[in-house]
Amino acid sequence: MPPSSPPPAAAGAEPPPPPPRRRRSRVSLAIALAGILVLVVFAAGLVVVRPGPVAAWLGDEPARPTPVVDPPEPPPGPVLAALNGVAPMPDEAGLTQAIGKLVTANNLGGRTNVVVRDVLSGKILYGNGGATPTVPASTMKLVTAATVLATRGPAHRIPTRVLAGPKPGEVILVGGGDPTLGVNAKTFYPGAARLDKLAAATKKALGDTKPTKVYYDSSLYSGPVYEPGWDSDIPTGGFGGPSTALAVDGARKAPTQLGNGYSERSSKPDAAAALAFAKALGVSGTPTTAPPGTTTDAAATPSAAPSSPANPGDELARVESPPMVRLVEFMLQASDNVVAEALARQVALAKGQPASYAGARTAMTEALGELGLPTEGLVLADGSGLSRTDKLTAEAQTELLALAASGKRPELTEMFAGLPVAAWSGTLDDRFGQAATRKTAAGVVRAKTGTLTGNHAMAGIVTTADGRLLAFSILTDGVTAGSDAVRDHLDKIAATLVACGCG
Numbered sequence: 001m002p003p004s005s006p007p008p009a010a011a012g013a014e015p016p017p018p019p020p021r022r023r024r025s026r027v028s029l030a031i032a033l034a035g036i037l038v039l040v041v042f043a044a045g046l047v048v049v050r051p052g053p054v055a056a057w058l059g060d061e062p063a064r065p066t067p068v069v070d071p072p073e074p075p076p077g078p079v080l081a082a083l084n085g086v087a088p089m090p091d092e093a094g095l096t097q098a099i100g101k102l103v104t105a106n107n108l109g110g111r112t113n114v115v116v117r118d119v120l121s122g123k124i125l126y127g128n129g130g131a132t133p134t135v136p137a138s139t140m141k142l143v144t145a146a147t148v149l150a151t152r153g154p155a156h157r158i159p160t161r162v163l164a165g166p167k168p169g170e171v172i173l174v175g176g177g178d179p180t181l182g183v184n185a186k187t188f189y190p191g192a193a194r195l196d197k198l199a200a201a202t203k204k205a206l207g208d209t210k211p212t213k214v215y216y217d218s219s220l221y222s223g224p225v226y227e228p229g230w231d232s233d234i235p236t237g238g239f240g241g242p243s244t245a246l247a248v249d250g251a252r253k254a255p256t257q258l259g260n261g262y263s264e265r266s267s268k269p270d271a272a273a274a275l276a277f278a279k280a281l282g283v284s285g286t287p288t289t290a291p292p293g294t295t296t297d298a299a300a301t302p303s304a305a306p307s308s309p310a311n312p313g314d315e316l317a318r319v320e321s322p323p324m325v326r327l328v329e330f331m332l333q334a335s336d337n338v339v340a341e342a343l344a345r346q347v348a349l350a351k352g353q354p355a356s357y358a359g360a361r362t363a364m365t366e367a368l369g370e371l372g373l374p375t376e377g378l379v380l381a382d383g384s385g386l387s388r389t390d391k392l393t394a395e396a397q398t399e400l401l402a403l404a405a406s407g408k409r410p411e412l413t414e415m416f417a418g419l420p421v422a423a424w425s426g427t428l429d430d431r432f433g434q435a436a437t438r439k440t441a442a443g444v445v446r447a448k449t450g451t452l453t454g455n456h457a458m459a460g461i462v463t464t465a466d467g468r469l470l471a472f473s474i475l476t477d478g479v480t481a482g483s484d485a486v487r488d489h490l491d492k493i494a495a496t497l498v499a500c501g502c503g
Contacts, residue, residue, distance in 0.1 A: 087464070087466045087467035087468040087469075088466050088468065088501075088503060089118050089120070089121065089123075089125070089468055090118075090125055090464060090466075090468060090470070090500060090501065090502035090503065091502050091503050092125050092126065094500070094501075094502030094503060095116060095125050095126045095497075095500060095502045096126055097502075098496055098497075098500045098502055099114070099116075099126065099493055099496050099497065099500075100126075100128075102489070102492060102493050102496060103128050103493065104128060106489055107481065108476060108479050108480070108481045108485070108486055108489060109478060109479050109480030109481055110454070110476055110477050110478025110479045110480065111129060111132075111134075111476065111477050111478060112128070112129070112474065112475075112476045113128060113129030113130060113132050113134050113393075113394045113473075113474075113475045113476070113477070114126065114127070114128045114129070114130070114394060114472070114473065114474050114475075114493065115127045115128075115130035115393075115394035115395050115397070115398045115472065115473050116398070116470055116471070116472045116497060117398040117399065117401075117402050117470065117471045117472070118402075118468065118469075118470060119401075119402045119405045119406065119461070119469040119470060119471055120468075120469070122399075122402055122406075124395065124398070125470070127394075127395070129394070130393060130394045130395040130398075130473075131377070131393050131395055132377075132393060132394075133377040133378070133379065133391035133392060133393055134391060134392070134393065134394070134455075134475040134476075134477050135388055135390060135391060135452060135455045135475075135477060136385055136390055136391070136392050136397070136450055136455075136457055136459075136475060137385045137390075137450025137451055137452045137455050137456070137457050138335045138337075138384065138385040138386075138448065138449060138450035138451065138457070139385060139397065139448045139449070139450040139457045139458070139459045139473070139475070140340075140380075140382070140383070140384065140385030140390050140392070140450070141331055141332060141335065141340050141383070141384065141385055141448055142332075142397065142400060142401070142415070142448050142459060143364060143368065143380070143383075143392070143400065144331070144340050144343050144344050144347075144364070144383040144384070145328045145331065145332060145343075145415040145418070146367075146368075146371065146400055146403075146404060146412055146415060147344075147347045147363075147364045147367040147368060147371075148324060148328065148343040148344070148346050148347050148350075149324065149325070149328060149411045149412055149414060149415060150367055150370070150371055150409065150411060150412065151346070151347050151350035151351060151363070151367050152324050152346050152347070152350050153324065153411060154323060154324055154325035154411050154414050155323050155324065155325070156323065156324040156346075157320035157321050157322070157323055157324070158176050158177050158178040158320065158321040158327075158342075158346070159176040159178070159302075159318045159319070159320050159321075160173070160174070160175060160176055160178050160181055160193060160198065160246070160318065160319050160320075160321075161173075161174045161176065161315055161317070161318040162174070162198060162201075162202045162205075162315070162316045162317045162318065163294075163295055163312075163313055163314065163315055163316060164310035164311060164312055164313060164314040164316055165213065165215055165290075165294065165312065166291060166294055166312050167212075167213075168209050168309055168310075169206070169209050169210055169211055169212035169213065170211075170212060170213040170214075170215065171202060171206075171211055171213070171214055171215070171281070171316065172214075172215040172216065172217055172290045172294060172295055173214060173215070173216045173217070173246065173273070173274050173277050173287070174216075174217045174246075174290075174295055175216070175217065175218045175220060175244070175245035175246025175247070175270060175273070176220060176245065177220055177221065177245045177342050177345055177346065177349075177355065178193060178320075178321040178342070179247060179250050179251070179327075179336075179338050179339045179341075179342035180192040180193070180249075180250065180321055180322065180327065180330065180339070181193050181194075181195065181246075181247065181248050181249075181273065181319075181321070182194045182195070182248055182249055182255065183195050183196065183248050183249070183255075183276045183280070184196045184280075186255050187249065187255055188249040188250060188252060188255035188256070188257075189249070189250070189322070189330055191322045191326065192249075192321070192322065193319035193320055193321055193322075194319065195248065195273070195276055195277045195280050195319075196280045197319060198277065198280075198317055198318070198319045199277060199280035199281040199282075201316075201317035201318075201319075202281060202316050202317045203281065204317075205310070205316035205317050206310065206316065207309075209309055209310075211281050211282065211283050212283065213283060213285065213287075214274055214277060214278040214281060214283050214285075214287040215274075215287060215288055215289065215290040215291070215294070216246060216270055216271070216273070216274035216277075216287050216288075216289060216290060217246075217289065217290040217294075217295045218244050218245040218246040218270035218289075219245070219295075220245035220349075220355050221243060221244055221245040221345060221355045221356065222354050222355060222356045222359075223354070223356030223357055223358060223359075224356075224357065225242035225243050225244060226240075226242065226243070227341075227357050227381055227382040227386065227387050228387075229381045229382070229386075229387035229388055229389035229390075230382075230386050230387055231386070231388070231452075231453075234386055235265075235267075237262075238262035238263055238264060238265065239262070239263075239337060240265070240337040240338060240384070240386060241265035241266070241269065241337075241338050242265070242266075242267065242268070242269055243338070243341045243342070243345070243357075244268075244269045244270045245270070245345075245355065246269065246270040246273045246274070247266075247269030247270065247272075247273055247338075248269070248272065248273045248276060250263070250265075250336065250338040250339060251265045251266050251269040251338050252264065252265060252266070253265065253266050253272070265338075271287070274287035275287055294312060294313065295313070302315065302318065324343075324346075325414045325417065327339060327342075327343060328343065328414070328415055328417075328418050329417050329418035330418070331343060331418065332415070332418030332419055332420070332426070332448055333418050333420060333425065333426035333427070334426060334427065335426075335427050335448075335449070335450075337384040337386055340382075340383045340384035340385075341360075341382060341383050341384055343383060344357075344360035344361075344364060344382065344383025344384075345359070345360050345383075347360060347363045347364050347367055347383075348360040348362070348363040348364075350363070351363035351366055351367065357381070357382055360380075360382070360383055361380035361381060361382075364380050364383070365378065365380055368400075371400075371403065371409065371412075372403070373396065373399055373400055373403065374393075374395070374396050374399065375396075377391065377392070377393050377396070378391065378392050378393075378396065379391040379392075385450055385452075386452075388452065388455075393475075394459075394473035394474070394475050395473075397459050397473040397475075398459070398471040398472060398473045401459065401460065401461060401471035401473075402471045404416065405461060405469060405471065416446060416461070419446040419447060419448060419460055419461075420446065420447065420448070420449070421443055421445070421446055422438075422441040422442055422443065422444060422445035422446070422447070422491075422494070422495075423438050423441065423442035423443070424442060424443055427448075427449045428445070428447065428449065431449070431487060431491055432445070432491045432494075432495065433488070433491075434488060434491070434492070436495065437488075437491045437492055437494075437495035440495040440496075440498050440499045441462075441491065441494055441495040441498050444462060444463055444498050445460060445461075445462050445494045445495070445498060446460045446461050446462075447459060447460025447461070447472075447494065448460060449487075451483065454477070454478055454479050454480075455475075455476060455477055455479065456476045456479055456483070456486045456487065456490060457473075457474060457475045457476065457490075458472075458473075458474045458490045458491075458493075458494060459471075459472065459473040459474065459475075460472065460494075462494060462497045462498050463498065464497065464498060464499075464500055464501060464502070465498065465499055465500065465501045466501045466503070470497060472493075472494065472497060474490050474493055474494075476490075
């Protein structure tokens, strides 16, 4: 059970969005809605007019011989308006005058590396330490988002399967790496696949054969379940969990979290998921790991309908996660570390690498190179940014953002659906608290934040007062100032970019 009072956040934890509270005044809401950003792909003439998946990527899946339990989610409606496609580009000198002292004379301690890049031209308009590899904290999730969308595609769904076991009535629950899998209707992640539905489909496939025993297989993942570079309190800090191929509700013990985002995590998520499945199936006893050689590739395509009675290894049923674009949104909005590590392993699987921390960093680096993005100075340890071994540059980060916004790789554009919006959603919901920054940036700045002790970051996109789309990255290192002061200062830099015509 969760503790009666929220424990302190882990040193490596990204602060989660605050608990639900009364929304702001209608005036503030109007400002936020009116200012919410749209990416205009100037070169390609493409306008992204909604934050969620496009209809084609969320359409019905082709008919399968085995049960696909959960239907696809309906696409969201358009909510955003277009930008000014001929807006003037800020002058470099004017931009330096506007934010230069905020960057270099900020009394934060340590160093502040900042790059501002024009999306249309790709030109760097301002740079300070932009080529210096720096710990990105949770802004590393932008790399994870881009690489998994590029390799898996926005429509990809992660399966959880049930195979016939060695004897009649025995079944094997096979994890495919879906971190959002739920037990029943009380899921933590909206639209998640569910074990109760998987159990119902399994019973139907078994026919007159009564289920008698549950095995489970989480062998798709290999290597350590925690990255060696994580701070020692991450496993118990409540903001991360073990990386296993089979888990429910992001490895949470219950599909809930406290007001500060803390969720108690299971130390053995695969065993916990198997036990929940057994209960849904009506099988008593404790599930055990599957005997060697009794399962096939957990990422396999649907097999033919099982024979009657089923032969060992026949696929009896499966459920599938929400589409990848939704998983990316879950990861970015709440800075979900468990989802991030799962998506990094999806990149590994797509590139033929082991689904491990080592395989993921090899695959993600390869995927970045295939996107034409620089990898010099890049060090990838994980997909979440919890590791202090992670290093990237502000220049590379803004180049990634500019590519995603350019329309040259349309699948990357969908990562912006998940970026928190200033003073409105996700980890930016309670940011931009000063009156001036809130008035300027609310609904206009979309960015991913990052926090580790001594490291604070923000990277995303803004629209200037003249309507020009800019990508920016702020990476700090060795900071000695308090977290609230640092966040306010980073908010001020982003808000200044919004207000700046800087002609």
